Amino acid sequence: SVDLRSDTVTRPTSGMRQAMAQAEVGDDVYREDPSVRALEEHVAGLLGHQAALFVPSGTMGNFCALRASAPAGTEIVADVDAHIVTYELGGLAALGGVQTRTLTGLADALDLAEVAAQLRAFPGGQTYNMIRTSVLAVENTQVRAGGRVWALDRLERLRVITDQAGVVLHCDGARLWNAAVALGVPPGRLGEIFGTLSVCLSKGLGAPVGSLVVGDADLVERAREWRKRLGGGMRQAGVLAAAGLYAVRHHLERLADDHRRAGELAELLADVAPGRVHPELTETNMVLVDVPDAHAFAGRAAAGGVLVGTVGPTTARIVTHLDVDDAAVSRAGGVLAPLLRELPPLPR
Amino acid sequence: SVDLRSDTVTRPTSGMRQAMAQAEVGDDVYREDPSVRALEEHVAGLLGHQAALFVPSGTMGNFCALRASAPAGTEIVADVDAHIVTYELGGLAALGGVQTRTLTGLADALDLAEVAAQLRAFPGGQTYNMIRTSVLAVENTQVRAGGRVWALDRLERLRVITDQAGVVLHCDGARLWNAAVALGVPPGRLGEIFGTLSVCLSKGLGAPVGSLVVGDADLVERAREWRKRLGGGMRQAGVLAAAGLYAVRHHLERLADDHRRAGELAELLADVAPGRVHPELTETNMVLVDVPDAHAFAGRAAAGGVLVGTVGPTTARIVTHLDVDDAAVSRAGGVLAPLLRELPPLPR
Amino acid sequence: SVDLRSDTVTRPTSGMRQAMAQAEVGDDVYREDPSVRALEEHVAGLLGHQAALFVPSGTMGNFCALRASAPAGTEIVADVDAHIVTYELGGLAALGGVQTRTLTGLADALDLAEVAAQLRAFPGGQTYNMIRTSVLAVENTQVRAGGRVWALDRLERLRVITDQAGVVLHCDGARLWNAAVALGVPPGRLGEIFGTLSVCLSKGLGAPVGSLVVGDADLVERAREWRKRLGGGMRQAGVLAAAGLYAVRHHLERLADDHRRAGELAELLADVAPGRVHPELTETNMVLVDVPDAHAFAGRAAAGGVLVGTVGPTTARIVTHLDVDDAAVSRAGGVLAPLLRELPPLPR
Amino acid sequence: SVDLRSDTVTRPTSGMRQAMAQAEVGDDVYREDPSVRALEEHVAGLLGHQAALFVPSGTMGNFCALRASAPAGTEIVADVDAHIVTYELGGLAALGGVQTRTLTGLADALDLAEVAAQLRAFPGGQTYNMIRTSVLAVENTQVRAGGRVWALDRLERLRVITDQAGVVLHCDGARLWNAAVALGVPPGRLGEIFGTLSVCLSKGLGAPVGSLVVGDADLVERAREWRKRLGGGMRQAGVLAAAGLYAVRHHLERLADDHRRAGELAELLADVAPGRVHPELTETNMVLVDVPDAHAFAGRAAAGGVLVGTVGPTTARIVTHLDVDDAAVSRAGGVLAPLLRELPPLPR
Ligand SMILES: [Ca+2]
Ligand SMILES: [Ca+2]
Ligand SMILES: [Ca+2]
Ligand SMILES: [Ca+2]
Ligand SMILES: [Ca+2]
Ligand SMILES: [Ca+2]
Structure with a gap:
């Protein structure tokens, strides 16, 4: 079967x-694994930051980066549909004691003056009545929006706003690589905009396991302590880091192929079911399809040998x-197009 | 001076x-304070619920009610401007491990189908990928909206939506009394809509200290355990409860006077500074005033013997x-009107 | 009936x-309640510290004082039988993310060199392998030991040890007043030994509600923020503070009467049931009685009109x-002595 | 150099x-990695339990197993020197909200009746005054005791005690394999005594990364949710699991060689420095050496090409x-013996 549920399934x-098999390894908890160090240095350099830290997952990468900047009892502002408030089981609050407050349309629609007004950076005062905002978190590309890419100038203006407010600008960059390729810029062009990032190796890049926290040396040092507390310190992690380094070196540019294929599939499906698929929203490697029952649709596709995911009912x-x-x-299109053609036309 | 900063300043x-001075008391941690019990029974009855629990503050009332329904690692959905995510120092996350995800316009503008879609009540599945929504929290009246009252039918429809989703509907009812008076309904008419509530005695009702958690007996029992853990168990609390019971019995209906006075003041100020004050938004006891610099305005008012608060820059x-x-x-109006008249006209 | 369950039952x-009834009050969340301020200043002075903070309970007092010194992910070392790990529902961990590690015999039997060795104050190192000890917590008098008083010189040597280790020495002083009276020293003689303290007004001193956090100005300021987060900020709290100030001013020296009465009762009961009561351990206002079934014994005493507590099976x-x-x-002795006389002799 | 710091350094x-290199893999977050499943089933079977869960570290294994049994606001009782309260950065409290209360001599000296008395399993009562004990945690072998093995009958009696108290008996079995080999019993003989276990693959067994939570199916399912929240869900984790499965299958019995070598080294060093090394305490693969300055000693050993660890000053x-x-x-002995011989004789 053709597995199109997620780019995490890559083997x-x-x-x-x-x-x-050839990786040189050491005990990374003792900071002695040369392959892990090589990966961390390479990715830090690629993104224009001082340091990086290898962690087992994007969820842990976000937590360590964010908790290293956000004390318990402060808040992180993010989009209402962000991965960190949807797919990470509330870890920021449950494990870290950090509040999330979410805005609608942070990626595009929301006026930046309104974003600025939502950052409570210096609530100060000796009455302790208002929570302090410690971080503004962006997700690029944003998975629940179908892999949408943030406009570079919007990001840069957010950095100005957060700097003025004394708030850290974080990027959940699980698919930052896709954003950079879609924009035609080197990853560092995006990396330099943010105070902290987490990036994943196991999605489009195809590594089996691993993400990185990226930032300045102090931040990464604090993240390391949180990684240990979470149980993310792995001994001879170089066996994974070697795969990750290979992935970053060999699979970055080819993301353009994924984007082209997603775009072609979106066009094909939009032709047979106008309004259900919006090719102009497929900026990277994802296609969202509006169907009456996503679960049932995925079942029919699976029966035809094509696995798709669902992001809502x-x-x-x-x-x-x-x-x-x-x-x-192409095979997937051959299975999905007829399924879409069978669906009732969308109400106007 | 005339202190109009907040209704909490009542003595x-x-x-x-x-x-x-005459209150019968006992050790309330042993559940033996007759005045506390009398207050709890009275307020539970007034709001149409089985049980109530006396706590030292509205912040603790919200926490105990919400945490009793929301396990760590689940989420509470609320308005982006709700008191619980603004003025309670992130306690739900910091102390309770509960995520907050916030919506814009929950009180009025947001379509109810969209609210329903935001409740992730049965994310289920054995991959644990999506957080579960345990509570939808409403604040009535909503303080940062200037004491706005929620429409009864919107609340009733929210209850249908939350019931369908298996989510608890909570009311932060610090000023529920004001809402009931403004709507011209008994408090129980509002109370019965919610699964859980917290209500305050120390604001418009004028008691020195205290709030209550209200709900069914099991909920209140779980809230009692959280109150003990937070250090909210007070020994001979009957001295406070007696004041609270007096307040509920004698100061509820007179809230209408506060509303009338706020309305008159709003009209007066709107006359001298059109656009800066919107009398139609003063539904209860608050008037918001749009000024170039709220802090400076409050300072000038104080110099004239009138204390006002600020809710934003x-x-x-x-x-x-x-x-x-x-x-x-009237004296306050005499001080504030000239100050407003001096301000530059609003840009169109 | 004669209620001897606890000194918390005082009315x-x-x-x-x-x-x-005569207390001057203001809004204490705004720091404007003169009675609260007067109490805080008086108690701070009495204990030889810069500042104090009024809170609703000893549990909250301990939490705010301890959490203000102990970041999440550090540990507090205490006696295995301390109130903070027995009767506070795990709040330090549950609400504050602070580990407790407990030692046996901290109050007396444990060698001080061993105590020093248990403080992991500078685990440092870049491998983050060992937790850091932030606070050593003492409870004086210690309730589960029957109100035992710590030797002054042991406390002073603990202060030297904690200073050397860079660890804060905290006193859970719910009954510090009793310890001072038993030692015949002013409270400040004890207070000055500790970096932080919590003390209660509602136990032997007889106030209805309230405790205080005591320490230097910075510590108390951080405790104030935690109090707000916990929901311990009370509005016109002066009505309680006035009672507390009265209690401190009028009921401190009379604790000697409680101690004398407890001692006499211990002697009486030891006479009728040798081995079950140890008068030499009644240093303050408590008598522990070794019985076959504490619950049953309390039941029989209650039937005779005397209420006693239980601290173990x-x-x-x-x-x-x-x-x-x-x-x-005397009446209580008349009821309890016959009950003890009926019990089987203790096994040797 | 010869690296004897820890058995974690195995490559x-x-x-x-x-x-x-040959491992079949799938997406383990989707529960589709055949190598992970094979490892989990194998280890569950080996230890006589229904299910197991692969996690990146022993720290995460302990957390997931313990938090799955211990709600926030309950307590885990453990030895004062246990790994979970020493080397896991307070994660149980910081991330999980669970209190630890520690006993001295749990592994051997402490009377079992006293252990039983310390379990507060049914504190009940509607006054919520006493914390509930949810888990008793054992560490076998216990690392800070130099790899000591618990007596089988003590463990069995602890299981009786915990069953009576309604408390879960957990084993931090990072080196359970060593205990089984030292006792000459199959691992399942130890495994069956406990309600839950965590075991490590990356220590004596020599795998690069990984541990497992072991217990019944429900427990492991709850642990899986916590693993996801912590960020321990790894995608194509089969590459690690395959190494782990190989380790369990090929390196279990050879632990006897490690034990023999440690014993021989202990004898050698005890000969040259009587009192500094106690060969009778080397029951598995560790030798503790009493020196005036552990850090300095490790430095001199390193200069001679032998790396040793420190567990205290x-x-x-x-x-x-x-x-x-x-x-x-043998080379290590040749370096260390002269260093020990140079040390001053121990004070009697
Ligand atoms: Ca992959
Ligand atoms: Ca775009
Ligand atoms: Ca008031
Ligand atoms: Ca009292
Ligand atoms: Ca003594
Ligand atoms: Ca290894």
């Missing part, structure tokens, strides 16, 4: 497996990635 | 002080209450 | 009630206080 | 690397493992 390639999601080539996407 | 009346707040009569409000 | 005297507790005079204690 | 063997630790053979241990 290590033979090149990666070879890198893993009436929204299916298709994701292209390293393990699906032109032929596979 | 106990002589009737209350007499009630306190360009918004001042005036609150009427038990300790200000017609004469005091 | 406000008429002098206190009068003080409450085979340990009953008798506490003298403001509301029991010589006659009442 | 994957070529057999393991081959297993990793005057205690050095030597650990044998998969990567040190007879020759290496």
Whole structure:
């Protein structure tokens, strides 16, 4: 079957497996694993920051980066649909004691003056009546928006706003690589905008396991303490880091292929079911499909040998990635198009 | 000076002080204080619920009620401007491990179908990818909206939505009394709509200290455990409860006077500074005033013997209450109107 | 009936009630309540510290004082039987994220070199392998030990040890007043030994509600923020503070009467049931009684009109206080002695 | 150099690397990784339990197992020197809101009746005055005791005690394999005694990364949710699991060699420095050495090409493992013996 549920399903390639088999390792809890260090230095450099920290997942990457900037009893402002408030089981609050307050349309629609007004950076006063905002968190690309890319100038203006407010600007960059490729800029062009980032190796880049926290040396040092507390310190983690380094070195530019394939699939499906698919919103490797019953639609697709995901009761999601080539996407289109054609026309 | 900063500044009346002086008391941690029990039973009955619990503050009332329904690692959905995410120092997250996710316009503008879609009540699935929504929290009246009252039918429809989603509907009813008086309904008419409530005695009702958690017996029992953990168990609390019971019995209906006075003041100020004050938004005991610099405006008013509050950099707040009569409000108007008249006209 | 369960059951005297009725008050969340300020200044001075903060309970006093010194992810070392790990529902961990590690015999038997070795003050190192100890907490008198008083020189040596280790020495002084009276020293002689303290007004001193956090100005300021987060900020709290100030001023020296009565009762009961009561351990206002079934014993005593507490399955507790005079204690002895005489002799 | 700091420093063997290179993988967050499933089933079976869960570290294994049994606001009782209160940065409290209360001598000296008395399993009562004990945690072998093995009958009697108290008996089994080998019993003989366990693959067994939570199906399911929240869900984790499965299958019995080598080294060092090393306490793969300055001693050893650890200011630790053979241990002895011989004789 063709698995288009998520780009997390990518399996290590033979090149990666070879890198893993040959990796030099040490005890990374003692900071002695050369492969982990090489990966951390490479990614920090790529994103224009001083330091990086290898962690087992994007969820842990976000937590360590954010908690290192946000004391318990402060708040992180984010989009109401952000990954950190949807898919991370409330860890910021449950494990870290940090409040989240969410805005609607942070990625695009919300006026920046309104964003600025929402940052309670110096509530001060000796009556302790208002919570302090410590971080503004952006997700780029934003998964629940179908992999949308934030406009560079919006990000830059957010950095000005957060600097003025004394608030850290964080990027949940699980798919920052896709954003950079879509924008045609080097990752560092995006990286430099943020105070802290987390980035994933196991999605479009195809590594089996791993993410990184990226920032200045102090931040990463505090994140390291949180990683230990969470149980994310791994001993001979170099076997994973070697795969990750291979992924960053070999699979970054090819994300453009995923984007092209997603775009072609979006066009195909929009042709057979106008209004259900919006090709202009497929900026990276995802296609959202508006269906009457997402769960049922995914079931019918699976029966035809194509696995798709769901992001809501009436929204299916298709994701292209390293393990699906032109032929596979074409096969998927051949299964999905007839299913969409059968659906009733959308109400106007 | 005339203190219009907040209705929390009310001082106990002589009737209350007499009630306190004569209060029968016992050890309330042992559940043996007759005055506390009398207050709890009275307020539970007034709001149409089984049980109530006396706590030292509205912040603790909200926490105990909400945490009793919301396990760590679940989320509470609320308005982006709610008291619980603004003025309670992130306690739900910091002390309770509960995530808050906030919506814009929950009180009025937001379509109810969209509210329903935001409740993730049965994310289920064995991959644990999505956080569960445990509570939808409403604040009535909503303080940062200037004491706005929620429409009864909107609340009733929210109850249907939350019931369908298996989510608890909570009311931060610090000023529920004002809402009931403004709507012309008994408090129980509002109380019965919610699964849980917190209500305050120390604001418009004029008691010196205290709030209550209200709900069914099991909920209140769980809240009692949280109150003990927070250090909110007070020994001979009957001295406070007696004042609270006096306040509920004698100061509920007179809230209408506060509302009338606030309305008159709003009209007066709107006349001298059109656009800066919107009398139609003064539904209860608060007047918001749009000024170039709220802090400076409050300073000038104080110099004239009138204390006003601020709720944002360009918004001042005036609150009427038990300790200000017609004469005091008139004096306040005489100070504030000239200050407003001096301000530059608003840009169109 | 004669209520000897705890000194918390004391009811406000008429002098206190009068003080409450006449109390000048203001909004203490705005720091404007003169009675609260007067109490805070008086108690700070009495204990030889810069500042104090009024809170609703000893549990909250301990939490605010301790959490203000102990960041989440650090540890507090205390006795295995301390109130903070027995009767406060795990709040330090549950609300504050602070670990407790407990030692056996901290009050007396444990060698001080061993105590010093247990403080992990500078675990440092970049591998983050060992938790840091932030506070050593003492409870004086220690309730589960029957109101035992710590030796002054042991406390002073603990202060040297904690200073050397960079660890704060805290006193849970719910009954510090009793310790001072038993030692025949002013409270400040004890107070000055500690970096932070919490003290209660509602136990032997007889106030209806309230405790205080005591320490230097910075510490108390941080405690104030935690008090707000916990919901311990009370509006016109002066009505309680006035009772507390009366209690500190009028009921401190009379604790000696409670101690004398407890001692006499211990002697009486030891005479009829040798080995079950140890008068030499009654240093303050408590008598522990070793019985086969503490719950059953308390039941039989209650049937005779005497209420006693239990601190374990085979340990009953008798506490003298403001509301029991010589006659009442004599009546209690008349009920309890026969009950003890009936018990089987203790096994040797 | 010969690295005897810890058995965590073991590097994957070529057999393991081959297993990793050939591992079948899937997305383990979707529960589709066949290698992870095979490892989980194998280890669950080996320890006589229904289910197991692969996690990145022993710290996470302990947290997930313990938090799955211990709600926030309950307590875990453990030894004062347990790994969970020493080397896990307070995660149980900081992340999980669970109190730890620690006993001295839990592993051996403490009377079991006293242990039973310390479990507050049914504090009940409607006054919520006493915290509830949810778990008793044992560490076998106990690292800070130098790898001591718990007596089987003591463990069995603890299980009876905890069952009677309604408390879960957990084993931090980071080195459970060593305990089983030292006792000459299959791991399941130990596993069946406990309600929950965590076991490590990356220590004596030599795998690069990974631990497992072991227990019944419900427990493991709850642990899985906590793993996700902590960020311990790894995508194609089969590359690690394959190494772990290889380790369990091939390196379990050979732990006897580590134990023999540690014993021989202990004898050698005790000969040259009587009283500084106690061979009778080396029951598994560790030797503790009493020195005037552990840090300085480790430095001198390192200069001689032998790396040793420290577990206290005057205690050095030597650990044998998969990567040190007879020759290496012999070389280490040749360096360490002269260093010990130079030390001043111990005071009597
Ligand atoms: Ca992957
Ligand atoms: Ca765009
Ligand atoms: Ca008031
Ligand atoms: Ca009292
Ligand atoms: Ca003594
Ligand atoms: Ca290893």
